[in-house]
Amino acid sequence: MSIHKQKNFRMLAVALLAMGATMSAAQADDDRDERYGWRLGEKSAGKYGGENRGKPLQPAQTNAKFQKECSDCHIAYAPGLLPAESWRKVMAGLDKHFGSDASLDAQDNKEITAFLVNNASNRWSAPTAPLRISETAWFKRKHDGHEISPAVWKNPLVKSPANCAACHPRADRGDFNEHDIRLPK
Amino acid sequence: MFRIFYKLGLVFVAVAGLAAQPAFAETPNEILASIQKEAAGTPGFSAARGESFFKAKHGGEWSCASCHTENPAALGKHAKTGKVIDPLAPSANAERFTSPKKVDKWFKRNCNDVLSRACTPQEKGDVLAYLLTVKK
Numbered sequence: 001m002s003i004h005k006q007k008n009f010r011m012l013a014v015a016l017l018a019m020g021a022t023m024s025a026a027q028a029d030d031d032r033d034e035r036y037g038w039r040l041g042e043k044s045a046g047k048y049g050g051e052n053r054g055k056p057l058q059p060a061q062t063n064a065k066f067q068k069e070c071s072d073c074h075i076a077y078a079p080g081l082l083p084a085e086s087w088r089k090v091m092a093g094l095d096k097h098f099g100s101d102a103s104l105d106a107q108d109n110k111e112i113t114a115f116l117v118n119n120a121s122n123r124w125s126a127p128t129a130p131l132r133i134s135e136t137a138w139f140k141r142k143h144d145g146h147e148i149s150p151a152v153w154k155n156p157l158v159k160s161p162a163n164c165a166a167c168h169p170r171a172d173r174g175d176f177n178e179h180d181i182r183l184p185k
Numbered sequence: 186m187f188r189i190f191y192k193l194g195l196v197f198v199a200v201a202g203l204a205a206q207p208a209f210a211e212t213p214n215e216i217l218a219s220i221q222k223e224a225a226g227t228p229g230f231s232a233a234r235g236e237s238f239f240k241a242k243h244g245g246e247w248s249c250a251s252c253h254t255e256n257p258a259a260l261g262k263h264a265k266t267g268k269v270i271d272p273l274a275p276s277a278n279a280e281r282f283t284s285p286k287k288v289d290k291w292f293k294r295n296c297n298d299v300l301s302r303a304c305t306p307q308e309k310g311d312v313l314a315y316l317l318t319v320k321k
Contacts (some may be wrong), residue, residue, distance in 0.1 A: 074266045099265065101297040104290075159267050 050126030051137035054080035057174040063115040065108055071172070073100065075165055078174030079116045081133045083124035087116035090131055098131075134161035148183070157184035213275045213282035217313050224306035235315030238308055243300040249312070256312075258319050274319035282313065 024034055046052055058078050070076040079087065091113040095103040104112070134143075143161065152158060157166055164171035167181055221230070239249045239257070251264040258277040261270035272278040282288055296304035304312075 072268075073263050076266055095297075103294060160265075163267060164241040 030104075041073040046123065046125045048137035048141055050124065051120065051130075051168060052123040053082075053136070053138050054121035054123050055174075056080055056176050059119045063112065066112045066115050068110060069104060069112060073102065074162065077133060077164075079119035080174070082121060082136070083129055084117045084120035085129035086131060087120055088113065089129055091116065093131075128135050132162065154185050155184050198242070210283050211285060213313065213317060216285060216288055217310065217317070219285070220306055220310045220313060224310050227307050229305070230232045230310040230314040232315040232318045235311035235313070239312055239315060245299055245301060247299050249295065249299060251299075256319075257316055258321050274316050274321070276319060276321040282316075 002144055008155070035098075056078050057080070058076075059080075066079075067076055082090075091109055094109065095101055097103075126137075153161070159166070164176070166184055168176045169180055169182060170177075189317055217230075224230075239253075240250045240255060247264055252270060253261040253273045257273040259272060261268060261273065262268070271280075273281060275281045292309055296302065296308075
């Protein structure tokens, strides 16, 4: 190897190492709980009694219809937050959707249902299928009285546990990073 | 030679794009005209009636103004989720009443929420006539 080539090789190696390090740091941040959960829960029903979310991020391959049709009244909740069966139920009852009519035509409904089901939580092992993210065991655990005082929930800027963006500024992208949380004053 | 074909192709795509537009986008007045056809046989639309319909409750918890506010040229706010809603009056929001599919979808949903039934063509026409009189 000429000196020149050696230098290039070293630079490449450093760059690759750096990339690897940032990637695993990012992953660790996102998946710390889950990996811990996997280890603990291997023999039991899994973390949170099996009511565990998958990746909260919007999938890299998103769906334009979903983004448009599911963000008119609230943020488009990332599909990984609920299991497939929950999404099937939500999508089958859009005409009576939490006190509101959110019905879609049959074709749009079919396309969005397929997207949600294909990207649903991959860690859900319980036989349950709640309609609300805010009723799942993982959600309750992360948002219990220990983490958030009752006064915060009464703040009119919060209104509802479903209002993720009140505390998670990038909730619409499925980014719930702990470091960004801002409780409204 | 190839370059020329390529360029012609681009021009064709651009023209096709322009020509395709009117099929999706309509003006609020065109949408009003098609509601008028549905409402054939009724005495015509009234902006004043549309305004009182818009601001009144009809047996339920919400009026149209609960989310679109008393001033449809202003930003609205979803009564349940708090999400901001762009103004409904075409004078304040050029995208309103330009897609028949979108208009139908929301009349169906919102009338169900406010009246527990579909709106009649008369009611829809009155509301749109009213919204068209709202100045920015």
